[in-house]
Amino acid sequence: MTAHFFTSGFAFHAHRLALLLAVISLAPAGLSAQTISTADQQAFARAMDAMNRGDAATAEPLLRQLHTRHPRSFEIDESLGLLLAGEDKVSEALPLLETAATVQPASDVAHANLGTAYLKLNRPKDAVHELERAAQLNPSNAATQQALGQALMQLNQPGPAAAAYRAALTAQPDDPTLLYNTALAEYTAGDAAAAAPLLARLPGADSSAEAQSLLGDVDEKLGQYKEAAQHYANAVHLAPTEPNQYVLGIELLRHWTFGPAVDVFNAGIQQFPDSRRMHTGLGIAYYANGDYAKAIPVFADLLAADSSNEMYAELLGRVCTVLTEGSDPRCTALIDFAKKHPQNAILATYAATSILHQPSDAAQLELAGHLLASAVHAQPDLPEARYGMGLLLQTRGQWAESVPELEAAIRLRPEYAAAHYRLALALNHTGQREKAQEEIALERRFSTEERNNVEARLKQVKTLLVTMQ
Numbered sequence: 298m299t300a301h302f303f304t305s306g307f308a309f310h311a312h313r314l315a316l317l318l319a320v321i322s323l324a325p326a327g328l329s330a331q332t333i334s335t336a337d338q339q340a341f342a343r344a345m346d347a348m349n350r351g352d353a354a355t356a357e358p359l360l361r362q363l364h365t366r367h368p369r370s371f372e373i374d375e376s377l378g379l380l381l382a383g384e385d386k387v388s389e390a391l392p393l394l395e396t397a398a399t400v401q402p403a404s405d406v407a408h409a410n411l412g413t414a415y416l417k418l419n420r421p422k423d424a425v426h427e428l429e430r431a432a433q434l435n436p437s438n439a440a441t442q443q444a445l446g447q448a449l450m451q452l453n454q455p456g457p458a459a460a461a462y463r464a465a466l467t468a469q470p471d472d473p474t475l476l477y478n479t480a481l482a483e484y485t486a487g488d489a490a491a492a493a494p495l496l497a498r499l500p501g502a503d504s505s506a507e508a509q510s511l512l513g514d515v516d517e518k519l520g521q522y523k524e525a526a527q528h529y530a531n532a533v534h535l536a537p538t539e540p541n542q543y544v545l546g547i548e549l550l551r552h553w554t555f556g557p558a559v560d561v562f563n564a565g566i567q568q569f570p571d572s573r574r575m576h577t578g579l580g581i582a583y584y585a586n587g588d589y590a591k592a593i594p595v596f597a598d599l600l601a602a603d604s605s606n607e608m609y610a611e612l613l614g615r616v617c618t619v620l621t622e623g624s625d626p627r628c629t630a631l632i633d634f635a636k637k638h639p640q641n642a643i644l645a646t647y648a649a650t651s652i653l654h655q656p657s658d659a660a661q662l663e664l665a666g667h668l669l670a671s672a673v674h675a676q677p678d679l680p681e682a683r684y685g686m687g688l689l690l691q692t693r694g695q696w697a698e699s700v701p702e703l704e705a706a707i708r709l710r711p712e713y714a715a716a717h718y719r720l721a722l723a724l725n726h727t728g729q730r731e732k733a734q735e736e737i738a739l740e741r742r743f744s745t746e747e748r749n750n751v752e753a754r755l756k757q758v759k760t761l762l763v764t765m766q
Contacts, residue, residue: 333370337363344376353380364393371400375407378414387417398427405434409441416444421451432461439468439475446478455485473500481511489518506536510544522552539569546578555586573599577612584616590625592616597627600634607641610634614647617654618681628654635668642676645669649685653692665689680709684716691719696726714743 340359347356360377367373378393394414398407412427428445435441442465449458459482466475480495492515502508513528529545542565549558562579569575580595596613603609610631617628628651635641635648649668652661666689672682687702703720707713721736 333367337366341373341376348376348380353384356380369396369400371397371404371407374400375410379410382410382414382417387414390414391418403434405431405438405441408434409438409444412441412448413444416448416451419451421448424448425452432464436464437468439465439472442468443475443478446482450478450482450485455482458482459486459488459491471498471500477508477511480515484511484515484518489515493519503531504535506532506538506541509535510541513544513548517548517551522548526552526554537568539565539572539575542568543572543575543578546575546582550578550582550585553585555582558582559586559588573602577609580612580616584612584619589616589619593625593627597630600630604634605637607638607644610638610641610644611647614644614651618647618650632664632668639671640675642672642679642682645672645675646679646682646685649689650681653685653688657692662689662692678709680706680713680716683709684713684719687716687719687723691723696723699723700727712743714740717743 341363344356344359344363347353347359357377357380360373360380363370363373364377374393375397378390378397381387381390381393391411391414394407394411398404398411401407408427408431412424412431415421415424415427425445425448428441428448431438431441432445442461446458446461446465449455449461459479462475462479462482466472466479469475476495476499480492480499483489483495484492492511496502496508496512496515499505499508502512509528509532513525513532516522516525516528526545526548529541529548532541533545542561546558546561546565549555549561559579559582562575562582565572565575566579576595576599580592580599583589583592583595593613593616596609596616600606600609600613613628614631617625617631631644631648631651635645638644645668649665649672652665652668657665665685669682669686669689672679673686676682683702683706687699687706690696690699690702700720700723703716703723706716707720710716717736717740721733721740724730724733724736
């Protein structure tokens with residue numbers, strides 16, 4: 298899933314929170330009859346006329362002078378606050394709008410404008426307080442409801458945001474911005490089924506990369522995987538950004554389309570060579586596709602660039618342990634990493650296994666033993682560590698001693714084919730040939746199941762994808 302943002306306009310690519318003051322507010326038409334001189338009444342009228350013409354240079358000094366003489370006039374404070382906010386002087390406008398909302402607490406427009414100013418100043422909690430008050434006073438104001446929806450989305454409250462957006466849609470059912478934002482809120486709240494018909498009504502969705510990406514997420518959640526992939530591909534075509542390219546690659550991996558995923562990530566790296574997650578996706582695609590020799594240098598390069606990154610080390614270790622004959626020299630990077638992170642049982646096991654997969658001298662075998670002992674101590678129920686200990690003992694010719702370690706690995710994972718095979722070897726060396734034959738039968742059974750179990754392989758890939766999130 299890509300990261301989506303609510304939008305203040307139908308230009309989906311922008312996704313900036315636009316100030317809605319001009320939409321929500323109506324400048325006061327005139328001053329209420331108080332102890333205000335005729336001259337000030339006329340000055341205010343001139344200021345309003347200038348504001349209506351878009352002549353802020355004329356209106357601002359008039360309103361500032363009036364504010365000095367009448368510091369708690371709703372009409373003056375509200376008008377000057379709106380003018381300053383329109384010039385992006387929101388911090389200066391805020392106290393004026395706060396005063397106006399205090400002077401006339403029953404004005405929904407005053408609360409709406411104050412709430413929107415808070416929203417612009419990245420104070421969503423304060424914005425929600427004011428906008429909810431405005432919506433209570435006038436629930437039919439679509440602009441208020443839309444601003445409330447945006448504030449709630451900033452507070453990560455998509456459910457209430459969707460309700461606010463739906464209220465706005467009642468007044469503006471064909472507004473593309475509202476349709477998109479409502480769909481996004483519904484999807485984020487976990488209701489993809491409610492988002493789908495809203496997106497179907499969205500005009501111009503075919504030409505919007507952001508809409509296509511959200512459509513892909515909705516289809517993915519609804520189990521319409523073919524349609525989801527097409528929408529993600531459309532998003533890449535419309536806007537070949539790094540996030541869009543990445544999401545398409547992940548979608549292909551998620552549904553076991555490994556060859557095309559390799560192509561997508563390779564293309565992404567050509568465009569975005571510094572994107573580490575694009576390289577990570579390529580390595581996983583190679584691994585999933587059985588191209589282990591290609592996956593190893595990808596993960597090794599990532600680890601070399603970020604030598605303390607446990608995720609890269611685990612990915613390298615996972616693919617290096619697939620090798621059952623020989624080794625790749627770049628797998629030795631795991632050893633240095635494991636020495637520095639002895640508490641990481643799985644990485645210590647991977648590093649020890651990489652040693653055992655290559656011709657090793659006594660010192661190297663001693664290091665493997667130390668790593669495996671650390672792994673077993675840190676995580677006694679890790680079957681790979683117990684298997685690795687059994688393999689090490691067999692490498693030293695200690696066949697009888699390897700039996701309890703391999704039996705422990707099998708207790709922890711009964712379908713562990715390699716452990717059954719190694720246990721069979723140990724039993725055969727210790728004269729227990731009948732039991733050895735039983736273990737060989739189990740090894741053949743579980744090996745066949747591993748080769749044929751597509752779901753198991755897909756589960757491995759999904760496990761790798763989780764590490765990338």
